[in-house]
Amino acid sequence: MKPPPFAYHDPSTLEEAISLLSTLPNARPLAGGQSMMPMLNMRFAQPDHLVDLNRIAGLDGVTVEPDGALTIGAMARQRVLEQHPEVARRCPLMVEALAQVGHRQTRNRGTIGGSLCHLDPAAELPLVAAAMEAVVRVAGPNGQRDIAFADFAQGYMTPEMEPEELLVAVRIPAQPAGAGHCFLEYARRHGDFAIASVAVMLVPDAVGRIAEARVALGGVGAVPLRLPEAEAALRGAPDVSRAVAATKTLEPMEDALVPAWYRRHLAGVLLGRALVIAQSRMGRA
Amino acid sequence: MTGGTAFRDVPRLEDPPLLRGRARFVDDIRAAGGLHAAFLRSPFAHAAIRAIDASAARALPGVRLVLTAADLNPHLTETRLKVALPSPAFRQTLDRPVLASGEVVHVGEAVAIIVADDRYIAEDALSLIEVDYDPLDAVADCVAALADGAPTAHQGAPHNLVGDFTLGFGDPDAAFASAAVVVRETLSQHRGVAHSMECRGLVAIPDPIEDRLTVWSSTQTPHVARRMLCDILGLREDQVRVVTPDVGGGFGPKLVFYPEEAAVAAAARLLGRPVKWIEDRREHFIAATQERDQVWDVELAMDAEGRILGVRGEMIHDHGAWTARGLNVAYGAVSAMPLAYIVPAYRIRSRSAVTNKVPVTPIRGAGQPQGVFAMERLLDRAAQRLGLDRAEIRRRNLVPADRMPYATPLKTRGGMQVVLDSGDFPQCMAEALQRADWDGFRDRQEAARVQGRYLGIGVANYVEGTGRGPFEHVSVRLEPSGRIFVATGAAPMGQSTRTMLAQLVAEQLGGDMANVEVSAGDTATSPLGLGGFNSRQAVMAGTSAHVASIKVRDRVLQVAATLLEASEADLEIAGRAVRVTGTGMQVTLAEIARAAAGLPGFALPGGRAGIAAAEEVVIDPMTYANGSCVAEVEVDAGTGNIAITRLSFMHDCGRALHPRIVEGQVLGGIAHGIGNALFEWMGFDDQAQPVTTNLAEYLLMSATEMPHAISIGHLESPTPLNPLGIKGVGESGVIPVAAAIASAVEDALSPFDARMNRVPIAPHDVVAAMLGDAAR
Amino acid sequence: MSEDRSLARRVNCVVNGTAQAAEVSVRRTLADYLRQDLGLTGTHLGCEHGVCGACTVLVDGRAVRSCLMLAVQAEGCAVTTVEGIAPDVVTLHPLQTAFAKHHALQCGFCTPGMLTTLLEFLEEVPAPTAEEIRIVISGNLCRCTGYEPIVAATLEAAAVMRGGA
Ligand code: FES
Numbered sequence A: 001m002k003p004p005p006f007a008y009h010d011p012s013t014l015e016e017a018i019s020l021l022s023t024l025p026n027a028r029p030l031a032g033g034q035s036m037m038p039m040l041n042m043r044f045a046q047p048d049h050l051v052d053l054n055r056i057a058g059l060d061g062v063t064v065e066p067d068g069a070l071t072i073g074a075m076a077r078q079r080v081l082e083q084h085p086e087v088a089r090r091c092p093l094m095v096e097a098l099a100q101v102g103h104r105q106t107r108n109r110g111t112i113g114g115s116l117c118h119l120d121p122a123a124e125l126p127l128v129a130a131a132m133e134a135v136v137r138v139a140g141p142n143g144q145r146d147i148a149f150a151d152f153a154q155g156y157m158t159p160e161m162e163p164e165e166l167l168v169a170v171r172i173p174a175q176p177a178g179a180g181h182c183f184l185e186y187a188r189r190h191g192d193f194a195i196a197s198v199a200v201m202l203v204p205d206a207v208g209r210i211a212e213a214r215v216a217l218g219g220v221g222a223v224p225l226r227l228p229e230a231e232a233a234l235r236g237a238p239d240v241s242r243a244v245a246a247t248k249t250l251e252p253m254e255d256a257l258v259p260a261w262y263r264r265h266l267a268g269v270l271l272g273r274a275l276v277i278a279q280s281r282m283g284r285a
Numbered sequence B: 001m002t003g004g005t006a007f008r009d010v011p012r013l014e015d016p017p018l019l020r021g022r023a024r025f026v027d028d029i030r031a032a033g034g035l036h037a038a039f040l041r042s043p044f045a046h047a048a049i050r051a052i053d054a055s056a057a058r059a060l061p062g063v064r065l066v067l068t069a070a071d072l073n074p075h076l077t078e079t080r081l082k083v084a085l086p087s088p089a090f091r092q093t094l095d096r097p098v099l100a101s102g103e104v105v106h107v108g109e110a111v112a113i114i115v116a117d118d119r120y121i122a123e124d125a126l127s128l129i130e131v132d133y134d135p136l137d138a139v140a141d142c143v144a145a146l147a148d149g150a151p152t153a154h155q156g157a158p159h160n161l162v163g164d165f166t167l168g169f170g171d172p173d174a175a176f177a178s179a180a181v182v183v184r185e186t187l188s189q190h191r192g193v194a195h196s197m198e199c200r201g202l203v204a205i206p207d208p209i210e211d212r213l214t215v216w217s218s219t220q221t222p223h224v225a226r227r228m229l230c231d232i233l234g235l236r237e238d239q240v241r242v243v244t245p246d247v248g249g250g251f252g253p254k255l256v257f258y259p260e261e262a263a264v265a266a267a268a269r270l271l272g273r274p275v276k277w278i279e280d281r282r283e284h285f286i287a288a289t290q291e292r293d294q295v296w297d298v299e300l301a302m303d304a305e306g307r308i309l310g311v312r313g314e315m316i317h318d319h320g321a322w323t324a325r326g327l328n329v330a331y332g333a334v335s336a337m338p339l340a341y342i343v344p345a346y347r348i349r350s351r352s353a354v355t356n357k358v359p360v361t362p363i364r365g366a367g368q369p370q371g372v373f374a375m376e377r378l379l380d381r382a383a384q385r386l387g388l389d390r391a392e393i394r395r396r397n398l399v400p401a402d403r404m405p406y407a408t409p410l411k412t413r414g415g416m417q418v419v420l421d422s423g424d425f426p427q428c429m430a431e432a433l434q435r436a437d438w439d440g441f442r443d444r445q446e447a448a449r450v451q452g453r454y455l456g457i458g459v460a461n462y463v464e465g466t467g468r469g470p471f472e473h474v475s476v477r478l479e480p481s482g483r484i485f486v487a488t489g490a491a492p493m494g495q496s497t498r499t500m501l502a503q504l505v506a507e508q509l510g511g512d513m514a515n516v517e518v519s520a521g522d523t524a525t526s527p528l529g530l531g532g533f534n535s536r537q538a539v540m541a542g543t544s545a546h547v548a549s550i551k552v553r554d555r556v557l558q559v560a561a562t563l564l565e566a567s568e569a570d571l572e573i574a575g576r577a578v579r580v581t582g583t584g585m586q587v588t589l590a591e592i593a594r595a596a597a598g599l600p601g602f603a604l605p606g607g608r609a610g611i612a613a614a615e616e617v618v619i620d621p622m623t624y625a626n627g628s629c630v631a632e633v634e635v636d637a638g639t640g641n642i643a644i645t646r647l648s649f650m651h652d653c654g655r656a657l658h659p660r661i662v663e664g665q666v667l668g669g670i671a672h673g674i675g676n677a678l679f680e681w682m683g684f685d686d687q688a689q690p691v692t693t694n695l696a697e698y699l700l701m702s703a704t705e706m707p708h709a710i711s712i713g714h715l716e717s718p719t720p721l722n723p724l725g726i727k728g729v730g731e732s733g734v735i736p737v738a739a740a741i742a743s744a745v746e747d748a749l750s751p752f753d754a755r756m757n758r759v760p761i762a763p764h765d766v767v768a769a770m771l772g773d774a775a776r
Numbered sequence C: 001m002s003e004d005r006s007l008a009r010r011v012n013c014v015v016n017g018t019a020q021a022a023e024v025s026v027r028r029t030l031a032d033y034l035r036q037d038l039g040l041t042g043t044h045l046g047c048e049h050g051v052c053g054a055c056t057v058l059v060d061g062r063a064v065r066s067c068l069m070l071a072v073q074a075e076g077c078a079v080t081t082v083e084g085i086a087p088d089v090v091t092l093h094p095l096q097t098a099f100a101k102h103h104a105l106q107c108g109f110c111t112p113g114m115l116t117t118l119l120e121f122l123e124e125v126p127a128p129t130a131e132e133i134r135i136v137i138s139g140n141l142c143r144c145t146g147y148e149p150i151v152a153a154t155l156e157a158a159a160v161m162r163g164g165a
């Protein structure tokens, strides 16, 4: 299990990286490498050119916008985010999720951008992005564009991006005041991709009623899903059982290891549990 | 006089180099001018090979050699691996080829070997070989394989039956006719992979000047490997040395001689250069042998008091595509089933079915977990029917201590009677139950149910045949340097074999383990050897080491007595010298060895030369270890997650040579057993394509899945079969765990009348059992 | 070797305190570079797809899987392998001593990855709980020990290290 032959490039600027990606045939970017390197070692990926993003300066910052949103550079390591005080303050959902992302050794290398672009349907960070209504910034030969994460997560492991484009940052609106959040997943072993996962955010109004509910589910569709019926059921006077029942319409993928019905069942169980926790964490606006 | 090193927790000799990263595993060996091999493997479970074109691969710069069967076979004196243990039960001969020709019969079967300057290039060349395959019907399931009209796993074979035997005694039909209660179940254990953390591998180093071959191999059986290499390459034993470096775990599959070993050795000789092949993890999934697929249809007859009257039934064993060892796993399973209990009548027919899957050979436990699973599940069922406590029904049937030695009517695969030599099975179970607070469990369970939590408890007993004979070679020699050199055919793979032997030798020879050098698993230092499997090395090699050391000690004292002009009775060996007790007079081991080495023209002390002894102590009967496992679980009614909240394990392997190592072996086995019970599932689809081929899909236990409350206890019933009173322990931990956990899960789910007849148990199995169709 | 820096290049890094420079193919993994080019075979390969943790080394103090890094990516980095843990040839690191004492290794194949992973961790969390230790080594597979002896050894080593021993 050794990587196939490729030519290696380690540009020091974003422009250079994009120009390499847009001029070289069959070129692939390399971020933290925690998904790409196994695919290379197994020769599932056979690029002619590998464009390593690790030497590009300034792609790994964490900044707080005037409106309180976080802008996180694509090359920010998962482990850095896990320990970052601003992330803890403004997006505790992400910190909760990161504890379940792989293992310490993979988080030391793995990046947020890599995870969002890899877009594994059961991965934690895309689910957080879906729940937080993140906006990703993509750069290409023709400049940069912002895409709502819901549009970015276009299909099974397929981000809405051209091969010569790179994800450069993700903007995560701050968790609203008083909001209660919860990230829960079920995996067979610690650090495995989840069989199903759920991210919940309950935003209260001034009197502590649920003004807005966000329910995102992972592992049960081709991409992280929002569950609008559940969200509707939770607004105002929350009807938890109706929200949970909304998972019954999910149509997860079947595979050799896990039957589809079980993923659907788990989604309901986890949602029920996550709502209890999120409600207990909710305050007032 | 003892050296104070045996039967206690001395520091392991193996640890310092392993901890410093200075050990030498097979992939750490670099031979000058060495080349690297990779294997082209079948992507089909069953296909005819129409043509192979390797010209593009041969043309790739850096590629030194590409061999298909057609290229290789003319250089071999034997093109098939004749490894089958003899048995009258064989119905077909299925010796596997070194490289496949004409037909491939499992995904992963080696079709060609590529040798290149490095492994990267060798892998580049793999994709350049074009094979024209014609896919054929594949046999994926061992039960379906035996159905009338099933396609055959090998083209032109008459059927898929490879082995058929019936093991039995007494009159089971009469027993069933008179039974008060009969229970019957269909039970199965799924196939898993051994997954030593180090995969297989070898380095073959030819010496063209002397026409010799040295093979460093990560094998459990170096002497067998040498014999096979001699047969296949047409070489004499003195031309081939097989030696094991540090081995990163074995667990069974490394006892088998593999096609890759033959092909790599042949390639090295053809090239006149060293060739290394290191199995990668993906290859381990599809080319290292696997185990545990069996389907049992069995019934148990009991009288009204819950005493066993008889057991009968059928078992179908998945043999895989070739005979890579024998019918031994099936045999081991069927003979393990009744062993812990008094079973007056028994009859199981076992049929081994050929499938288009990786060949099956022993993995830690070797069929015994399946046999125990079958017995224990039936006992639980009978207890339910009779309204008896599950521990009580076992108590009534366990072989009692006062019947030891207990001659069962069973015979080993070698035709010898199975005699349980020692042990107190009821006491062992009683102590396990006590550790588990079995009697307090119903209260715990009820209290939890009130809170909506589902707890369950289960128990299982096992008896394991250990110390497979007939012998293991050990020689002990005092060298003129004063160092003690020990050589053995035993092959270490992580069980501390060197430490074990050094303990026993130092015990007799001065107590300084640092003065003992152990060469293990090297055909150059041991003329004979069987190697590491079947929980045998402490028993067999340990006994030989013990007996040889005593002979060496006697000789040391004889020579020392001459040198010191003292009586042997007044001498003691202490450290690296022999001294006259209570005086300052002493002579060093080096001086003793030099005196015994002789001087031209001078008489030898004691009239003999040298100080050495070699032993192959023959012990034919196996010694039977036993144990009891109690598992307590909590089942999550929502997710179906099974958490093992408490695991209590009592076992008896006779005297413990090194209690900490014994405990380590048991604990490692327990972890493997939990894996078999809940996690490890080597999946294949209906075309026998493997569906779990990486360690993200195939779930090995990690630290977070281990139960936090594990309690292991030891009974010591010394066996009379060897002078040390020891029994094997390497496989014991794994054997009862799946049975105990299945029992516990079933107990937790008793409100749902769930039956756990199959392992591994996945969380979706639990949910399905609780919710039935409502879940879907 | 080729002049083309996209195919092979000279890598400079400091390994276990010693500056190393070697020409490597760009596709060579860091693990293979350490093992084959530098002869530091203490770092083991158990899966080469990032699951088993046997290949764990410290890169700039962080535990990473060396099968998932290219050697060229270590340019300018400080790498610590298992060979660099013990203070000298006679003394073992307290973690190593505790591993031996608690029989936290059998075949020892997983051990280098366990040690490097735990070193980073103990630096950060000097007084860990057993559960924290289980979580931190959950990315390191061991087929021999059943893990609990490793947890026990780590707890003891942490205490020794806190004591300044
Ligand atoms: S070899 Fe790198 S994680 Fe297994």
Ligand code: FES
Pocket: B197, B248, B249, B494, C104, C105, C106, C107, C108, C109, C110, C111, C141, C142, C143, C144, C145
């Ligand atoms: S000690 Fe053998 S794999 Fe851990």
